[in-house]
Amino acid sequence: MTTPIPVQTERYAECVGASKRIRWDIDQDVLRGREFDTSHKFLPDSMSGVDQLEFLSEDEAIFLSQIQGRTYANIFGLVERFINCKVLELSEFHWTGDQVALEALVRFSDEELKHQELFRRIERMIASKMPQGYNFLAEPNAVAAAVLSKSTWAVLGVTLMIELFTQTHYLKSIQPGSQLSPLFKDVFLYHWKEESQHARIDELEWVRENVGLSAEERNQAVDEMIALVGAVDGIVNAQAAADVGYFLSVKGAALSDQKVKLLHDQVLRAYRWQYILSGIEERRFQKVLSAMITGEQMRRIEAAVAPLIASAAPTASARVHPILEF
Secondary structure (H helix, E strand, C coil), X not given: CCCCXXXXXXXXXXXXXXXXXXXXXXXXXXXXXXXXXCCCECCCHHHHCHHHCCCCCHHHHHHHHHHHXXXXXXXXXXXXXXXXXXXXXXXXXXXXXXXXHHHHHHHHHHHHHHHHHHHHHHHHHHHCCCCCCCCCCCCHHHHHHHHHCCCHHHHHHHHHHHHHHHHHHHHHHCCCCCCECHHHHHHHHHHHHHHHHHHHHHHHHHHHHHHCCCHHHHHHHHHHHHHHHHHHHHHHHHHHHHHHHHHHHHCCCCCCHHXXXXXXXXXXXXXXXXXXXXXXXXXXXXXXXXXXXXXXHHHHHHHHHHHHHHCXXXXXXXXXXXXXXX
16 A cells, blocks of 8 residues: 655645635525526537537527536536535545544535535426426435445546536537527636636546556546446436436427437437547547556546547537636
């Protein structure tokens, strides 16, 4: 076993300082008494891929974007459930140690609870504007229990992936000419502000966890991370089918079988990019991961995600962006 690395107090202190500086409130800063306008898209085309479905009318494309926006809120309500559980667990390492690191993790947890509340409220606000019939399939507590049964190394890898892709999503949301809801733009903005600090803490904790593993434990953890990515893909596969079914029940009764297939394939491609590839392909994620694993382990990961990359949405062709830090 390798001797644990010293806690990098100054890096945790930077996260604490940023957390204090950018602290925001759901009502005063994000919602500000507004409601969603159903004439606007909720996700940019570069995320939703609705602009690739040329057979949809403008009204249909906007509605499909709104369905994806509702699923976005539900997905984040789900993933932040298990992320917060893991953060609370990680904080125990610092209880009687570095109190700056402990404060960083406590703030991280508090912010994740706030994000869960934000996305629950977004779900309810969108639900009030949509016809009945939408169904989010995954149950957050069951997913959290399944994820948390895996090693901390694997969970931290997936967590960093998630919190890095929120930053790519923010970049997509500020692209011009997207007809994007001003309210959803602010959801992207304020979520990014705090998640950019969370990603820094994820990295610190992942590296700290890594040095305490034996080669055999790390090898097993790589397999567990691959399994978790596969589980995410299973969730988005099922939700893509449910969302397309809901869209068809409301808007698409006249679509041919061929167009229905194109619709389903595009939504699945978009979801795979949104919730897996936009994180796993980030340069920062790749840099941290490659420094901890062997070439053979990296090849296993690449083989596992290769089918997802092959099916990525055309709108995501220039996917990798530098990470913004607030």
